[in-house]
Amino acid sequence: MVIIAIFTALLLLEIFIPNLGNIHLFPGLPAITTIPLTVAVFANLQSYQFSFWFGALWGLLSLLMAYLAPGDLVTVILFQNPLIAVLPRALAGLSAGIIAKKSGYIYQFLSGALASLMNTGLVILLASVFYQNNSTLLNHLKAGPSASLFIILISSLALNGILELIFSAVLTPLLVTPLKQILIKKK
Numbered sequence: 047m048v049i050i051a052i053f054t055a056l057l058l059l060e061i062f063i064p065n066l067g068n069i070h071l072f073p074g075l076p077a078i079t080t081i082p083l084t085v086a087v088f089a090n091l092q093s094y095q096f097s098f099w100f101g102a103l104w105g106l107l108s109l110l111m112a113y114l115a116p117g118d119l120v121t122v123i124l125f126q127n128p129l130i131a132v133l134p135r136a137l138a139g140l141s142a143g144i145i146a147k148k149s150g151y152i153y154q155f156l157s158g159a160l161a162s163l164m165n166t167g168l169v170i171l172l173a174s175v176f177y178q179n180n181s182t183l184l185n186h187l188k189a190g191p192s193a194s195l196f197i198i199l200i201s202s203l204a205l206n207g208i209l210e211l212i213f214s215a216v217l218t219p220l221l222v223t224p225l226k227q228i229l230i231k232k233k
Contacts, residue, residue, distance in 0.1 A: 053088045053100065060084060061107045070117065077117065078206050082162040083214040085135075086142045089161065090154055090222040091229070094143025101139020105132030119186045124173050134168030151219045158218030159211050166207040170199045
């Protein structure tokens with residue numbers, strides 16, 4: 047229970063403190079999300095069932111923030127949709143947790159990578175399905191009505207997605223290994 051409480055508090059800090067969980071480097075561009083790292087580390091310390099619910103909590107908080115403090119029009123349009131806000135994040139937790147059931151550095155690395163990839167990939171895919179013909183979104187992204195939202199999102203989120211994936215993949219084993227050693231000593 048202590049681990050769940052600590053990670054929930056950490057998630058709340060990342061969501062509510064600007065530029066902690068979602069780093070906005072340039073105005074108007076998508077934020078770099080560091081929260082998949084937190085989800086992956088949690089998934090390596092808990093069961094995949096708990097990591098699914100932890101990811102879902104992240105999604106629910108993202109949905110809440112899209113209503114309370116949206117950063118831009120893209121956030122309003124995309125993350126006020128519960129499927130786009132919650133499903134990718136819940137599945138990021140679940141997939142990271144399933145990979146983390148196996149022990150070892152490579153599985154921790156893959157857990158971090160998969161948490162980030164699942165979140166970014168599913169947000170792009172679901173946004174493309176739900177909003178392909180949304181003229182407000184396409185105009186905001188400076189695209190014509192016949193433009194492919196999927197291609198626009200892939201190109202605009204590619205750098206962020208790659209940075210997030212590397213960040214989560216590399217740091218997950220560096221954090222999980224000592225945390226597991228501490229937890230084993232406490233038993």
